[in-house]
Amino acid sequence: MRLNHFTSDTPAGGAATYPVDETKLTQDFYDAVNGQWAEHAEIPGDHSSTGGFMDLVDNIEHTLMADFADLLTGKLTPANPEMAEFKKLYTLARNFAKREQDGTAPLKPFLDKVAGLKDFDDLNAHLAEWYRLGLSTPVELSVEPDMKDTSQYALYVDAPSLILPDKTYYEPGNEAAKQLLPIFTQTITKLLQLAGYDAATAAKIVDQAKQFDALIAPHVKSAEESADYVKMYNPYPLADVDNKIDHLDLTGTITELLHDTPKQVILPQPTYFDAVNDLLTPENFELLKSWMLVGVVYDATGALTEEYRQVGGTYGRALSGQKQARSREKAAYYLATGTFGQVVGDYYGRKYFGEAAKADVRQMVLKMAGVYQQRLKTNDWLSAATRDKAIVKLQKLTIKVGYPDEIDPLYSQFRIDENKSLFDNLQAISEIIIANHFGHWGQPVDRKRWDMSAQTVNAYYSPSNNEIVFPAAILQAPFYSLEQSSSANYGGIGAVIAHEISHAFDNNGSQFDEFGNINNWWTEADLKHFQELAQAMIKEFDGIDFAGQKVNGKLTVSENIADGGGLSCALEAAKSEPDVDLRAFFINWANVWRMKATTEYMQLLLSIDVHAPAKLRANVQVKNLDDFYTTFNVQPEDAMYLAPDERVKIW
Template structure:
């Protein structure tokens, strides 16, 4: 008789293929090992798997289509503003022109930053509306953004946050390889600055100062775990309270360059950072601030310049991700274009590749899943009737966004592309337009028809502030979804994904927003206390699970794991109602998350992502489903067995 130690996530190592393993011991490996043992990660990528292959399929289609548009073989007027996207792509693709320009496109902006003598100079630059440099290169040590007010989503509010650090997360600075990574960044930055004409001694001072400031930031800004608590970002204070936090930086003058009229209050997303802003952002720290901004500027700008600069800016990314080769120019050109024109390209993609039959079928599946969810809430054993009623109101208020939007957002009419100037200059102009467009929304009503994801994206999402779920055309393909595969397989793929996104309306973050998307407590205290107990059980279930070189942080990934658990449970119930084959469902669920990653990429993902790595998203949710035990006859001596009292069920 087998005597397998009971483990969360099944017996065995998910990073090592085992073609002889049974689904009873490890469902993920049983389904994916035959693929996994022969899979090869492309040199210019950090992973390969089902989702990467879909991404690559979308990317190839779009690059082929952009080539056809450039050649006049596709209609460039088929989607509004598509011609602009094609012009931008052509600029990004022209590496010969970028090589000829070398670092000339950035010289004026670089020297304006280098010329800053003191903090007073910086205040002057900021008062001139940043001379477009700071905004376009994202190098300020703080950020403002306009978004819907979490407690009144009909109106916009101004949000304030701190900057990102050089390493992927604040926790990265405690890792054993932190110093090595920072040394690689320092050497890379030295090379880039010298290529741009900065003297060696000056570059060394810039880098030394910049790294000191980054270390200070890392002790104050939020970690990924902290960011995972979305409602904790809502900390409104009056404008007067906000302004008084800044003693040295002319914050009021700066804001007056951004807005014709200032708001009455600011939503502070990082209160700890705001409390420390004067200690960080002051004349004594000027050289450190200047060094940090210059490091950000040169590293962010290099990708838009020559091949030599692209290659010089690669070592740090390589060290953090483990990727072996710099992605080719054509791939880079597509993603640079997609960064500004994603919705335009997404509509083109959706119109061309998503059929009406598939869209109608997906719509029906989503409506079916909502009915299943309603049934599960109605029959829930741990909620009071009052909370159930409000949950069902929220569920039935969900807005569905499938495929691609019918109308483009207004920003795309405003973006400008000038084919006669450099890629860097066009990127800067588009960045400034985008920043101004966002800030211009402050006193306008919220457009609830905006899509968070474009049609050419392989992903899906729930937006708590609009109470909507989005399924772009990009994800609506095999193995997640295919009209030709069984309904049960589709439930294991896109069905579980649909229910996953619905579950986000009731995860530890989404549960705090009402049917209108407002941050508003609609629970009884007793029910929410029980919900928090179950949420903690989900944290504990995943926390410390080993995957490759890293251990999962259960608190950081809890919202996604609540959604995974609820999504699979509801997909199973929908499949049972239709008499579907459970093995088809479980096997396609496991297949949908097949992936192998470079170890460095795993470490980075685990430190920053609110999702756990794809292979770890299979076995633990499955271990919590009684139908899995019934389907595969799993018993206490099998590797996939988890004692009933350890299984977590929330939705």
């Protein structure tokens, strides 16, 4: 349940200040605040968008690349052993001459493993190794908290990902698919040739991989279906699942991986396993093998030569409308920092955020939680029984701010061998991460773990942990600054904080209790009324025209509920301050959502992202607040007007 969505090539942009167009405030609030900025903003060639969140990402990139340049020259000394290993990996990533010299040879042993498979018996003999190496498999396994008892881990058995972004792309007549599949074909065919395959063999492999992918597509969930979290929880006896698959030794493989045999597993997509036996047949084995080969080739995109990276990114750039690849220097930075995320986050958090700011922002979060609690107490549609349980859940909420107190011990296991290739070092780290992941089995759940590092411009609520997390990177202007008024800060970081709190009570979070377990704590009448309110939020957004397509109200409902609750709660907090300025509050809300993006990227997000488009997040939610109308004198004839009985108010 993240506040925003970023691709691997994170957008960036400049942060110039432009005046508000007073004539548009009651007609298109977002454009009134951001229109002049949008006229001047340019999307950099190596990005798919620019604006609000992206400015912060760009600034952090600039800052840390400069710092780590000093780290490489010795001007900056590693603060800990983990940072010393990061330095070695970053050095290897930037040793472009060595990467060219190594070529694609490091990939060949992994391609040979797949290419050498003879049949399913042969695959079963190696399947546990496949998982330990992180190679593509037709059944995905992960060890995650059990959604009905989050103190313990469960084994989730899932379907693999598709080539195209979503199941809906496979529907007949989908225009995006017609454009994307040929580009995917060209991309992978060229990668296979760079890896040593002749043109005819490469073309055959890609064609067979696409055939297998097309067989998978009808049986997996769409993004809209996946957005309903609780429907991921489908427990089955492992023996029953294994009986659905004639040619794959699922139980034997799981037992080898976990050193234990679970009696029960969770199927997030049970319809896939109803069909999987018709997919994994001897007749389809060559298709499956080609599909696995394509996965191995594509996953190596960033770790080999410059040509391999440039070619490998072609499909992703087509998806997002990005005009060019990142520079090799930036790519090396993101590869190294992504691998050592928590280590880099610890450095960034301690240097640019610090313990004092950490304590200060924590107090802000506690204050917002207090405002939220008061709103729950005075809620006029919840019964006392449900309201009391909601307050208990809020009081049990875990708050994480800035960066973890300690670096995850996992990173102390990372060792870089400077005599080996970049690919081999990354593979070794991947194997450590995978072993650690499966090693969670049988252990109590670690609730101290962070899913985002401190340099990430984002925030999230975890329903299974009942926690809200605010990395240091988002805790700066325009979200929060001592130079901004309290109202502007509430319109920025205040709304972000309350947004994440609201996720505890959105259509997904509301189904989890204070311990993070699936548990209906609502009275029947209250739940029915809440579902009616959620349906009103779906209706408010569903079908809005945007970027040549339409918004999916069901896909975006949880984030829209959180936006609505967050903005409403932040507004109440702003009004409690002596220097209240609601104009500044609303304008900063619109300001943080400024975004200019390629059409391809906007259409991609409309298909798969649980967030509504940024402009609509700014424009639609303010229409639900009575104070917006009085602040800007919005009248019934104005485009920003919404009749009182149509305004959606949940939290």
